Amino acid sequence: MLRIQPRVGDTMYTRFEQSVEMVGTRNVHAVDTTMTSRMDIMILSHSLVQASDGHGTTVLAITDSVAMQGHGTGASAPNETLRHAMQGRQARLHIARDGSAELLGASDDVTPEVEALYSGMPATLPERLVSVRGSWDRTAFIPVSQESDSAHSAKVRTTYRLDSLSSNGNFAYISIRGTISRDSAAALVSESLRVGSTGTVTGHMTMDRKHGWWVQSQIEIAIKSIVTRIVEPVSTMQVQTRIVQSMQTRITP
Numbered sequence: 001m002l003r004i005q006p007r008v009g010d011t012m013y014t015r016f017e018q019s020v021e022m023v024g025t026r027n028v029h030a031v032d033t034t035m036t037s038r039m040d041i042m043i044l045s046h047s048l049v050q051a052s053d054g055h056g057t058t059v060l061a062i063t064d065s066v067a068m069q070g071h072g073t074g075a076s077a078p079n080e081t082l083r084h085a086m087q088g089r090q091a092r093l094h095i096a097r098d099g100s101a102e103l104l105g106a107s108d109d110v111t112p113e114v115e116a117l118y119s120g121m122p123a124t125l126p127e128r129l130v131s132v133r134g135s136w137d138r139t140a141f142i143p144v145s146q147e148s149d150s151a152h153s154a155k156v157r158t159t160y161r162l163d164s165l166s167s168n169g170n171f172a173y174i175s176i177r178g179t180i181s182r183d184s185a186a187a188l189v190s191e192s193l194r195v196g197s198t199g200t201v202t203g204h205m206t207m208d209r210k211h212g213w214w215v216q217s218q219i220e221i222a223i224k225s226i227v228t229r230i231v232e233p234v235s236t237m238q239v240q241t242r243i244v245q246s247m248q249t250r251i252t253p
Helices: 080-086 112-119
Strands: 011-028 031-052 056-071 090-096 101-103 135-143 153-165 171-182 193-208 213-229 235-252
Touching (some): 153 193, 171 213, 193 235
Antiparallel strands (some): 011 031, 011 235, 031 056, 090 101, 135 153, 153 171, 171 193, 193 213
16 A cells, blocks of 8 residues: 555655746747746745544645746746745645645635645545556646636646565655646636647656655656637737656655
């Protein structure tokens, strides 16, 4: 069994880094115009395991520091208001054995961005025993507008594979392969815009089975989107997005 089940009293110190690169191309008067941007973010945080029951674990996640940097012709300056809003914030979560998370209670200390992040964490682990080289599938919907129903979401279908275990069985090494899709016919973002997308997810993660927690991950997401303006003058733009995420966690009793 692969289970998220940290011990009460444990503290997890995490370094999370993400780079988002976007290249947008639009045809204006028969001339292609391209805009590029990249946003890098690094978050240092720690999580305190407060309680455990038969359904999962209660964790207090605290953001210690946040660094942001923007690059490119279309990059805007990093939002200092957002950075300061994230830094020092706390979120109390209930994390199920399969890795899905639920934000516990409303709090003025939780920003809308943090609330959306934690509320949308999908299950990643199987509900059954899995053997080495065995795999399992998960499907999740990621909201891409203010509406949260599936018609306003991108579908992510992911296959996880238990590639191997460490010699003592304490560490599980898992690979990730998936697809992202959003049908432009149903993808009405606003009264004037439709967005259709396709993409891929690749990566790997390491789980510490002794401590019941993720300790490392590396994930790359590539998405191609077609943005269509459906009011006069009708126009389209192609956007290529590449997201690279890495995470390292150290666990102390």
